[in-house]
Amino acid sequence: xxxxxxxxxxxxxVVMRLRRRTQARSRAEERNTALFILALGIVIAPTPLGQxxxxxxxxxxxxxxxxxx
Numbered sequence: 001x002x003x004x005x006x007x008x009x010x011x012x013x014v015v016m017r018l019r020r021r022t023q024a025r026s027r028a029e030e031r032n033t034a035l036f037i038l039a040l041g042i043v044i045a046p047t048p049l050g051q052x053x054x055x056x057x058x059x060x061x062x063x064x065x066x067x068x069x
Contacts, residue, residue, distance in 0.1 A: 006043055007044055007047075013036050014036050
């Protein structure tokens with residue numbers, strides 16, 4: 001039996017949508033792309049990969065705030 005990983009499907013959709021030219025996009029297409037990216041973030045967030053990305057961003061923000069940029 002073959003299973004489909006929702007995160008992989010959403011990642012493929014996001015990559016395909018972002019490869020398109022920006023001049024030809026309507027507001028509806030931009031909104032749909034944003035919703036796909038949001039859904040991908042929600043799917044990835046509880047995984048170990050998502051936690052690693054979160055920790056990396058947290059360290060980056062902490063370093064930037066200590067420097068005072």
